[in-house]
Amino acid sequence: MVDFSDKRPNPDDILEDLSSNLENGKGRLEIFFGYAAGVGKTYAMLDDAQEQMKSGVDVLVGYIEQHTRPETIQLLSGLPVLPPKIIEYRNIQLKEFDLDAALKRKPKLILVDELAHTNAPGVRNKKRYQDVEELLNAGIDVFTTVNVQHLESLNDIVENITRISVQETIPDYIFNNADKIKLIDIEPEELLNRFESGKIYRQERTEKALENFFTKENLRLLREIAMRKVANRISYANQNEPHLSPKMANIKLLVCISASPSSTKCIRWTERTAEAFHAPWTAVYVETMESDYFTDLEKQSIRDNLALAERLGAEIVTLNGYDIATVIAEYARLSGITNIVIGKSRNKKTIGNLFKSSLEDQLIEMLASIEIHIIPGNMPRHSTSQYKRRRMRIGKNLYLSWQDAFKTVGLLMIATLFSWGINTLNIGNQNIIMVYILSVQVISRITMGYVYGIAASVLSVLTFNFFFTVPYFTFHSIQKGYPITFFIMLLVALITSALTVRIKTHVRLAVEKEHRTEILYEINKKLLASNDLDGTVMLVNEYMVKVFGRSSILYTQDPVNSLTENFLQSPSDPDASFLLSKDERAVAHWVFMNKKSAGAGSDTLMGAGAFYMPIVSSSKVLGVIGLSCANGKLNQNNRLFLRVIASQVEIALERHVLSNEQRRMTIESEKEKMRSNLLRAISHDLRTPLTGILGASSTILENGINLDDETNKALILNIKEESQWLIRMVENLLSVTRINQEPMNVTKTPEAAEEILAEACSHIHKWFPIRKISVKVPDDLLMVPMEGTLIEQVIINLLENAIKHSPEDSIIKVEAKKLGNNAVFEVSDNGSGISDEEFPNLFEEYVHQKKRSADSSRGMGIGLSICKSIIKAHNGKIDAENKKNGGAVFRFTLPLEESEDNG
């Protein structure tokens, strides 16, 4: 028997897969894929759309290219077409796909031609594929077309074949993640025929296109690449489909990135290889001391390369170190890299290369078991050398300063004077050499860069020659062996100076790294310690400003709905309050909705003044973090660091979400408990009067004639009183439901205290006409913010309580007055007062009822506890005490001024 159990797909997995697909409600992407323009992609797409239309799908033509052939245009008939958006750019009217209109219209299926198209400036997204992604996120199915040369990873291969560089590319993940790929294929001969008859481009463009691109050979090659790409996809899909094998993790590629433009070739090569093996890959950039001398152009190129790698799906790592080979080797060993890809395009004939073995040799030496792939750079020679030259010049310029020059000369002079002293004392020449070497070392230590160390080495040799070798005060040296001395001295000076500089750089880099790690550690610690969301937000903003020196903003909910402004101005930034503007908020909103970074320096909504990054936790966006770019865009390194911080913030926010959830649940369960207690109390309390009513009414009905008038009247009065009691009870219950809907929150409006008192008293008067109530209010009108009907209920309850506990002929006093910032309401009676055992849980929830005998109580416990909830919801206080000369006082206060936190 063979055991298949472990190979069978887990039904739960499949279900989860299905449900996750349904849950995020993403649209399906179908790509019509061809190897060149004119193979009939658009035609096929429209044909398909017509089919869909016939089967009742809501189809919309989002955008079709203008140079479409007439046969294709015919296929458009009957399909609803979205009018293009006209954009004015440098006095030219450009027609673009109208994304917002499409999102608003929200069809089931939309057709968007030319996936690789680059949008005109001023449109929200830089590339059309980003538009398509938004459509998919909105749950709209998309049909689109793309040619093989537009695939990012194949870009350079196609360029090699056709000698035409294609600027418009789409990232491979779009292609790989598409739900359906349809290869549209015709024979190259057929295609060429179509060409010659001018079906593809308009006549005047055909000539040129034919010459460059559409040769039979090119087309055949392109066709092969396209077919292979699709075949690859199928085989990949086959492997992944049955949920059987875990991802092949035994191969892991690493590509080394430099500022050289040829790096892009390495990146693409690695991507293709990784794709072929279905292996993960990492792009690494080593920051050395040289990085400081890079020109803006080179920095840009590094940024571009890293961005490219990221787009193609690589994991990005930036390392620091002096020696590139050691750093890479270390990293490769630690992270289990099996293959390393490096580009080779450096100039051979430099002094450095004479002494240093090349990177690949070093790597091979250090990593015996790792395969190394070398990709030759095919850069035109002159441009490479231009790169090199400029770096040297600018590198030196950067660190020339008068201060350092002065230090150098000063130290050399001191050394010379000291040596002069040694010389006059007739101590050997060798000591003088040592003095000079010492001075060179000191100079390299206290100056910046190589320049002064080298200058000092040369100068010290010259001064030594001039002052201390026979003949004195000339640059001649007669004694044999001096040239060797000079040479060795120069070498020693050079090497020590180089070493010192290197150590210094190391120290600086180490300190920088240390600093970042420290900050991360600190953030982590503080985030863990912070308990409330506001504190966390403040903390994050503080650190962002501290680390990046930029103004920062953090949204913890959808920015459009966010009312709080969690924004911190950095002292080194110009005024950054623009972060709060509506436009910026809209960008942040987009980020929130699309779970993608956007804003300045990214590909989406580039016009924004800040860079926004979503904080995503298990596919839910918890917040958006924004950094002002008023002082220039963020570099790759900053972005990476921002991402690391974002992941810390994510953990913190997640924690808050969870704890909020838990708190909500606790409150909920408490409320539930209260409700069931209440229910129990009520049903008991209701039974008593209902029994009375039922008894009295049935007595009258059945024996009405036999009873004397007085008894009859007494019974009816009884019914009336019991019903009135029931009504008051129900009013109380209604009040409870009104505060329970929103936990502990009421809508307050200013009400005149006397009006509320008067209304409450008139109610009581109706029910207990014989009782006397004296009401006192201040002479000045007392306006108190409250929910009128609820406070009226409180007063009614207190009055009823007083009536119940005091003799019939006594007077009940009600008073309202102002005391500082509070309004005080008092209800006092001359009754029995409150007994000691009642005191502790006078206002308690309904539980204490059980302690008393079942018949003695008539829901007063409910009345007082309701008073307490109402007053609590008003941020007020309620208490009771016994008067000295008998009777009880119930007193509650309401704040006159609305406090800041309303809840």
Place this chain on the structure above:
Amino acid sequence: MDNKSVILIVEDEEGIANFISAILKANDYKVIKTAKGKEAISMTASYSPDLILLDLGLPDMDGVDVLKTIREWSTIPIVVVSARGYEREKVEALDLGADDYITKPFGTSELLARIRTGIRHSKKYPNENSGDISKTSVGELEIDYNKRLVSISQKAIHLTPIEYKIIVLLSKHIGKVLTHDFIIKEVWGPYTNEIQTLRVNMANIRRKLEENPAEPKYIVTQVGVGYRMVEELEQ
């Protein structure tokens, strides 16, 4: 033909409708009943009752819509029946042209008083503004419109122009609840929000008219709705 007043009861709870009609019949009114909003409208058109008692919660349509429809062509007094806690609903109904409201649960005397007031007003209404009424008096309070004089027990009371305007407004609709918005619009004009000012003025008036402002006799407050000048003093 007898000249009994006809009351239309629009109420879907049979128990309540029965008890109301019993009271009304006992007090010499003629009663017609319906439980449906649509029927209420057609019955109003065909019977032209003297007063409509309208419950706002009806099974077939919103009571407020019934009110609106009837008000399009008729000024028959309408008293709205609504529960406590639905103050906004009452204000809406009053602003839409209801003459008065009564809060469930209510007693018989209260109901009869409202109906009396309603019918009396409809009879007075046509010539209300023509100026033939020169005086209104309730208990000790007397308002002389010609002399622009308000007095209590023959003692003149000094009022500011705004206060006088408010008193006149309330007295002209004596017995009826006037909503805050209505008073503000009549006294200060449209597009103003003077609710605080109104309250301060009311407090001042009360201090001038009433013995104890916390136990007003003449002008009573309906919390969350508005003010009413009583027609007859409570004993």
